[in-house]
Amino acid sequence: MIIVANVLVGAGLFFLVVSAIALLIMPDVYTRAHAVAKSETLALLLLFGGLFFRPELTLDASGLLALVLIFSLIANPTAIHALLRAASRSGALPWTVIDQRLADEELRGGTS
Amino acid sequence: MSTYLVVSLIIVALLIATGLYRVWAGPTVFDRIVAVALVSVNGVVVLVLLGFVFEQPVLFLDIALGFALLAFLLPIALGRYFEARDDGTSKDGAPSPRARARPLGVVPHGLIAERGRRAASRGVARSTRPVPPPVPEEGAEAFPDIPSDRQRLEDER
């Protein structure tokens, strides 16, 4: 039981670390929000699912933990969706490869 | 008190610090809000893990649920604020003040900013950049297509 819990909590921690690193190194708001919405949701599912196997959990605490899990699974992607919709409507530009190539050429002093 | 949970608690607390760095350094306001969403999710995880470490799960899970509820309100309210009201048009069809305002998210990221500095050092005045198209008259589309980056680069040359 405790081994299952530790493995699931470790997997959840891995995805939490991945999303935090992605938030640091991704180039624009859309990719960062992608990391936060998907990876964090999966991490919450794994981590709280692992905590269900812990011996400290009493019966009423398991109900509350299920409530926290279900609420986070619904609310986290919705919040990011609302934010990104507002960002797109406000004119935040996505990072593109063409953009980078043109900028590199101009940095080398090439075409102009 | 489980050592495994204590170590994972410390790791998640460090992840909160990385999220706070993005809040501090994020180029646009949406980067900051996305980082705040990550920080609040990690805060919920920290509260739940604290409950398991102290072996009082019910107490800390109450707090975690309340924190998750309040953290849900923030992105919804801020998205509501930055979103154009009623799809950008008021009842008589005119563009709303929000749609007329300068786009908030257009803050150049690193490469574009570097390009701008190079252009400035070559003596290209920033004011030679063509002004954005004027506000559409009534009945026009509320959200004109944002010119692409390639379009902007070619305009600048």
Add this chain to the structure above:
Amino acid sequence: MIGAYPSVVVRVVCALLSPFILMFGLYVVAHGHYGPGGGFAGGVFIAVGAILPRLTLPEELAYRLVPPAAGPLAGGVGLLLFLLVGTLPLLVGGSFLDYGAVEIAGLEASRVRYLGILVVEAAVGLAVFGAMVLIVDVLTGKDRP
């Protein structure tokens, strides 16, 4: 005055979640003796359950769920209830908010104190709920009815 949220995802999820948030607020108010929370936090949660429809749903629907009159009404009733219950021990010789001084036949002092704390928590929750809904209504331009 601010209209529906333009995204159907946010509308549906907020309409789905707001009654549960309201119920959690009632739980926090009633559970304030034993756990974290109490009147203030519970009032904030109940107000969030009323503010989310105002932010996301069409305004006629949101104002039908929690009418604009609920803000001033709940705030006033909560404040009045708090003052009445708080000053009740003063009339019988105790100090402010000292419910043990009130003697009710058939109830011992600890039980009276328990009930007094419960009523005062509920009053604080009502006042906080009314104040937050009133602030949102004033800021979004909805005048008093």
